[in-house]
Amino acid sequence: MDDGIERHLAAGRHARAFDLVVPAYKDRVFRLAYSILKDRAAAEDAAQETFVRVWKALPGFDGRAALGTWIYAITRNTCLMELRRRRPTVSFDDPDSTEAQHAAASIATGPADDPERDNLLRLVETLPRNQQEAVRLFYLEDRSYETVAEQLGMPLGTIKNLLHRARKRLMEVARPDEVKAA
Amino acid sequence: MNEMSFTAPCADYEHDLVELLEGSLGPERARVIRLHVESCARCRAWQAEFAAFDAGLAAALPRPALSPDFERRLQARLSALAQPANRSDLRARADREHERLVEALRRGARRHALLDGIGSAAVAICVLALARGLLEQADALQLLLEGPQRMVILGGIGTAVALAALAWTTLRSRLPLAG
Numbered sequence: 001m002d003d004g005i006e007r008h009l010a011a012g013r014h015a016r017a018f019d020l021v022v023p024a025y026k027d028r029v030f031r032l033a034y035s036i037l038k039d040r041a042a043a044e045d046a047a048q049e050t051f052v053r054v055w056k057a058l059p060g061f062d063g064r065a066a067l068g069t070w071i072y073a074i075t076r077n078t079c080l081m082e083l084r085r086r087r088p089t090v091s092f093d094d095p096d097s098t099e100a101q102h103a104a105a106s107i108a109t110g111p112a113d114d115p116e117r118d119n120l121l122r123l124v125e126t127l128p129r130n131q132q133e134a135v136r137l138f139y140l141e142d143r144s145y146e147t148v149a150e151q152l153g154m155p156l157g158t159i160k161n162l163l164h165r166a167r168k169r170l171m172e173v174a175r176p177d178e179v180k181a182a
Numbered sequence: 183m184n185e186m187s188f189t190a191p192c193a194d195y196e197h198d199l200v201e202l203l204e205g206s207l208g209p210e211r212a213r214v215i216r217l218h219v220e221s222c223a224r225c226r227a228w229q230a231e232f233a234a235f236d237a238g239l240a241a242a243l244p245r246p247a248l249s250p251d252f253e254r255r256l257q258a259r260l261s262a263l264a265q266p267a268n269r270s271d272l273r274a275r276a277d278r279e280h281e282r283l284v285e286a287l288r289r290g291a292r293r294h295a296l297l298d299g300i301g302s303a304a305v306a307i308c309v310l311a312l313a314r315g316l317l318e319q320a321d322a323l324q325l326l327l328e329g330p331q332r333m334v335i336l337g338g339i340g341t342a343v344a345l346a347a348l349a350w351t352t353l354r355s356r357l358p359l360a361g
Contacts (some may be wrong), residue, residue, distance in 0.1 A: 022253055030248045047248070051256055052263065070342040117242040139240045142202055147308070164197055173233045 002067050009067075014058045021058070022051055025068070027140075029075050032151045036079040037138035046082055050075045072151045123170050131166035138163055191228035192218075199229045203236070294354070300351060 005024065008017035029050050034043035053074050092153060124132060134148055141147040149159040191199055198215045201207045207215065219225050249255075316323055326335060 016298070022256065025253060026248060030200075030252075034246055040244075043246065044249060048256055052259060055260055055263075091225060100206065116238075120239060120242040124239075135239070139243045140245060143240075145206065149358060159195070164200060167200075167236065167239070168196075169230070170239065171232065172236065175231075 005067060006063070009058070009061060009063070018055055018058055021054060021067070021071070025071050026051070028068075028147070028151065029071060030048045031140040032075050032137060033079050034134045035084060035140060036076065038132075038136070042082060046075070046078050053078065068150060069153070073153060075151075076153065113140060120170070120174060123173055126173075127166050127169065131162055131169075132161045135157060135166050135170075192222060192223040195222075195225055196228075200232060203229065203233055223245055300352065301354075 005017045005020045008014070026047065030043055030047040033050070034040060034044040037043050037046060045093065050071070054071055057074070061067070065073075115178070124135060127135065130152075133152060137148045137151060138145070141151070145156055145159055145163070148163075149156045152159065154162075195215060195218055198207060199219070202215045202219075207335060214247055289360065326332070
C-alpha cells in the first residue's frame with residue numbers, strides 16, 4: 001500500500017503521494033485519535049488537522065521512519081495538543097484524580113438502557129490514560145497488537161503487557177464479588 | 183493481586199492463556215498451554231471468564247466511524263490554505279522586485295557620485311591651468327582689463343562659466359538614476 005506512496009515521494013510528486021495517503025490512513029488516524037480523545041467529533045477534527053500537517057510536511061519527509069510511524073506520531077502530537085488545549089492541568093494517568101473521576105462519572109450520564117455496558121465503560125475510564133488508549137485502540141483495530149504498537153509508538157511487548165494489566169484490572173473490578181469469594 | 187482467588191490462573195500461564203484465546207501463540211506453545219488447560223481447573227475457569235469478559239468489553243466499547251464527507255471537507259480546507267500561500271507568493275515576488283529596484287538605485291547613485299568626482303577634478307584642473315595662463319599673461323591681462331573693452335571681456339568669461347555649468351547640469355540630469 002505504501003509502495004505507491006513512496007514511489008511518488010521519491011520522485012518528488014508530493015501532491016500525488018498525498019492523494020494516496022489520505023484514503024490509506026484516514027480510518028486508522030481517526031481511530032487512533034478517538035482512542036486518545038474519546039470523542040468522535042474531536043477525533044475527526046484531530047484527523048483533519050493531522051492530514052493538514054501531513055500535507056504541509058510531506059515535502060520534507062525524509063523517509064528515515066516508516067511513513068505510517070511518521071503519520072501516527074503527528075496524530076498523537078495533534079491529539080496531545082488538543083488535550084492540553086482543553087484542560088492544561090488534567091492528569092488522566094492518575095485514576096484517582098478528580099478529573100478522572102469526573103470523566104468516569106460523565107459516562108454514567110449517558111442512556112441508562114444497558115447498565116452493565118455503562119458500568120464497564122465507566123471502569124475503563126478509571127484506568128491510567130495509556131491503558132485506556134491501548135484498550136480502546138486494541139478493540140477498534142480488531143485485537144491487533146502489532147497495529148496498536150505501531151500506532152501508539154510503543155514496543156510490541158510493552159503493548160501486550162499494558163493490555164494484559166488493563167484487562168486483568170478491569171476483570172477484577174468488574175467482578176469483585178467472585179474474586180473476593182475465593 | 184488475586185493469585186489466591188479461585189478464578190486466578192497459574193501465574194506462569196496467565197499471558198499465554200490470553201494469547202491462546204487470541205490465536206497469537208506459536209503452534210508448539212499453544213499445544214503446551216492446551217494440555218495445561220485440560221488438566222488445570224483454575225486456568226480453565228479463568229480463561230473462560232476472561233473470554234466472556236473480553237467479548238463483553240469488545241461489545242461495550244464504541245466503534246465510531248469517520249463521516250462520509252471527511253475527504254471532501256479536508257480538500258476544502260487544503261484549498262483554503264493554498265489560497266493564502268498564493269498570496270504570500272505574490273507578496274514575496276513584490277518584495278523581490280522592490281529589492282531589485284533599490285539595488286539599481288544604489289548603483290545609479292554610485293555612478294553619479296563617480297561622475298561628480300570626475301567633473302569636479304576636471305573643473306579644478308581647468309581652473310588651475312587657467313590661473314597659470316593668467317599669471318603668465320598678467321601684464322597683458324591687466325592692460326586688457328583696464329582698457330575700454332573690460333566689460334565685454336568680463337561678460338564673456340561669466341557667460342562661458344554659466345554655459346559650462348548649464349551643460350554639466352543637463353548632461354548629469356540625462357543620465358539614468360537607476361540601472
